[in-house]
Amino acid sequence: MDRHPAGAEHNDGRLIDHEDADRDVIAICIVAAAIILFVGIGGTVGPEVLNSFLGRGKGPDSALVGAFLLNIALIIFGWSRYRELAEEVTLRRQAEQQARMLAETDPMTGFFNRRSFDDAVNARIAKAAEEGSAVALLMIDLDNFKQVNDYNGHQTGDILLRACATRISGCVPGDAIVGRIGGDEFAVAVTFKSDLPALVERVASRLVDRIAQPTDCGNVVVDVTASIGIARSDISKLGGTIKGDARGLLEMADIAMYHAKRQGRNSYYWFEGPMADEMRFRCEIEAGIRLGIPRGEFVPYYEQQIDLQTGELTGYEMLARWESPDFGLIMPDIFIPIAEDIGAIGDLSECVISQALDDARDWDPALSLAVNVSPVQLRDPWFAQKLLRLLTEKRFPPHRLEIEITESCLHDNVVQVRSLITSLKNQGITVSLDDFGTGYSSLAQLRSLPFDRIKIDRSFVSSIVENKDSAAIVHSIAMLGQGLKLPITAEGIETSEVLEHLLPYGPLKGQGYLYGRPQPATVVRDWLESKGRVTRPRQSETGGHGREETMPPQRAVSNG
Numbered sequence: 001m002d003r004h005p006a007g008a009e010h011n012d013g014r015l016i017d018h019e020d021a022d023r024d025v026i027a028i029c030i031v032a033a034a035i036i037l038f039v040g041i042g043g044t045v046g047p048e049v050l051n052s053f054l055g056r057g058k059g060p061d062s063a064l065v066g067a068f069l070l071n072i073a074l075i076i077f078g079w080s081r082y083r084e085l086a087e088e089v090t091l092r093r094q095a096e097q098q099a100r101m102l103a104e105t106d107p108m109t110g111f112f113n114r115r116s117f118d119d120a121v122n123a124r125i126a127k128a129a130e131e132g133s134a135v136a137l138l139m140i141d142l143d144n145f146k147q148v149n150d151y152n153g154h155q156t157g158d159i160l161l162r163a164c165a166t167r168i169s170g171c172v173p174g175d176a177i178v179g180r181i182g183g184d185e186f187a188v189a190v191t192f193k194s195d196l197p198a199l200v201e202r203v204a205s206r207l208v209d210r211i212a213q214p215t216d217c218g219n220v221v222v223d224v225t226a227s228i229g230i231a232r233s234d235i236s237k238l239g240g241t242i243k244g245d246a247r248g249l250l251e252m253a254d255i256a257m258y259h260a261k262r263q264g265r266n267s268y269y270w271f272e273g274p275m276a277d278e279m280r281f282r283c284e285i286e287a288g289i290r291l292g293i294p295r296g297e298f299v300p301y302y303e304q305q306i307d308l309q310t311g312e313l314t315g316y317e318m319l320a321r322w323e324s325p326d327f328g329l330i331m332p333d334i335f336i337p338i339a340e341d342i343g344a345i346g347d348l349s350e351c352v353i354s355q356a357l358d359d360a361r362d363w364d365p366a367l368s369l370a371v372n373v374s375p376v377q378l379r380d381p382w383f384a385q386k387l388l389r390l391l392t393e394k395r396f397p398p399h400r401l402e403i404e405i406t407e408s409c410l411h412d413n414v415v416q417v418r419s420l421i422t423s424l425k426n427q428g429i430t431v432s433l434d435d436f437g438t439g440y441s442s443l444a445q446l447r448s449l450p451f452d453r454i455k456i457d458r459s460f461v462s463s464i465v466e467n468k469d470s471a472a473i474v475h476s477i478a479m480l481g482q483g484l485k486l487p488i489t490a491e492g493i494e495t496s497e498v499l500e501h502l503l504p505y506g507p508l509k510g511q512g513y514l515y516g517r518p519q520p521a522t523v524v525r526d527w528l529e530s531k532g533r534v535t536r537p538r539q540s541e542t543g544g545h546g547r548e549e550t551m552p553p554q555r556a557v558s559n560g
């Protein structure tokens with residue numbers, strides 16, 4: 001396997017070698033000339049010295065002896081200079097080779113780095129084309145590396161990266177080119193026969209399995225998975241539009257890798273043409289989110305929360321909507337995960353919560369306001385402080401605010417979530433566990449976290465009438481709530497039959513389409529005003545978020 005680029009050819013390296021060779025030749029010429037002179041002068045001086053020694057002559061001319069001795073000195077000097085030069089050249093060559101290695105190798109793993117990987121892959125693609133085979137490029141991205149790094153420190157992150165590098169080396173064929181091309185991104189180029197992609201799939205599947213094995217990082221055992229995208233160099237023959245060189249392959253493999261992430265991670269996908277359109281669309285959405293936040297395109301909608309026994313309104317859950325001028329009304333299932341991925345969720349959430357606090361401040365003080373918080377926001381150590389600052393700025397009483405945390409957050413870091421819940425509760429904010437039943441949290445976890453309320457996921461509630469399993473799950477959660485003395489909210493109540501099934505469970509809260517769809521702020525306010533449930537009459541129309549949720553999208557937006 002080509003792990004590092006020691007064998008790669010380099011023009012500048014060759015130039016330096018020529019220069020050194022020239023200098024070697026000059027030194028050798030000096031020594032050779034001195035030897036010829038030595039032989040010439042020695043041929044005259046030698047017999048004269050011998051004759052003088054035997055008493056047959058008067059000895060050599062002193063000038064000639066001087067020249068002879070000078071000649072010997074010249075040979076010694078020339079030879080030692082040659083030796084020094086040779087040693088210097090060897091040392092320089094080694095230093096240059098090492099510098100080249102450092103410039104082209106990833107020091108952490110010994111793999112090719114991004115720059116040298118491209119060169120090596122291009123050479124391999126050319127060779128494969130000559131041989132009538134193809135090159136598959138596998139882009140490997142570790143799914144939850146950032147969390148491991150953030151929670152356990154960079155040292156643990158480094159150990160994990162090295163462990164993954166060792167696993168990758170163990171999974172790929174001997175002649176594969178392996179590079180580390182980003183923090184937690186690796187790439188592998190494998191030559192294969194165009195009609196036998198199964199070889200590549202075997203490698204990808206092995207990589208997914210091996211990387212998912214737990215890694216002992218000394219003080220902690222961590223789990224990461226990998227998402228892999230694969231592109232093939234003969235893609236243009238298969239009808240692709242992106243070039244089949246290293247850069248094009250990396251681009252395609254990257255698109256396929258993101259597709260794997262969207263499909264639930266821990267898997268591999270071959271690049272296919274439509275993925276590029278999907279990617280372009282996603283890029284447009286990302287840009288739209290970044291621009292839309294400061295433009296105020298993200299607005300709060302409100303869903304009623306009802307006391308099921310009395311039918312009384314107890315408060316509202318704020319649900320974010322994106323009123324995009326380009327795409328129409330977009331639901332949070334689409335934009336929240338993307339905002340999380342691009343690091344915009346904090347700003348987006350602050351923007352909608354801040355509007356919601358403005359909206360709800362004038363409602364009847366008996367009405368609560370529930371807001372959803374993303375797992376990504378919970379990782380922000382300043383989250384609680386930011387929220388409290390917002391409450392103070394907006395003069396909103398903390399006891400009216402309820403934070404909804406989804407069950408999946410508990411798997412990220414229970415210790416951090418516990419301390420966050422505690423500090424929010426200390427300020428008077430209530431905290432509920434959202435979408436309960438979907439995240440497999442254990443009873444022990446539930447008992448150890450000071451939640452104020454559990455919300456049963458709408459998937460169980462809405463199917464309670466026709467699905468026995470759903471009914472059993474709702475029953476167990478209701479019993480669990482009674483046992484732990486935790487109030488329960490049932491979400492997704494769509495019909496009066498569902499409500500009938502829930503009423504025997506005692507004092508539950510509920511929400512769902514039976515009570516109405518989420519509504520924009522102006523609609524909610526008008527309705528509350530008509531019931532005399534606002535503390536201050538409307539002064540002026542604020543903002544433009546007065547559209548109904550049913551506003552038709554101007555462009556189709558899919559979940560996929």
Ligand code: C2E
Binds near residue numbers: 303406434513514518
């Ligand atoms: P969630 O917190 O569980 O919100 C309830 C979702 O169920 C809402 O979808 C609501 O419109 C929908 N729903 C309500 N009643 C019914 C019903 O009777 N039947 C059915 N089938 N669905 C019903 P929505 O607004 O699309 O929100 C989806 C999820 O997006 C929310 O689930 C929440 O997790 C997340 N979300 C919404 N707004 C925000 C936000 O501002 N920040 C964050 N981090 N997440 C948000």
Ligand code: MG
Binds near residue numbers: 317372434
């Ligand atoms: Mg919620």
Ligand code: MG
Binds near residue numbers: 435457
């Ligand atoms: Mg929910």
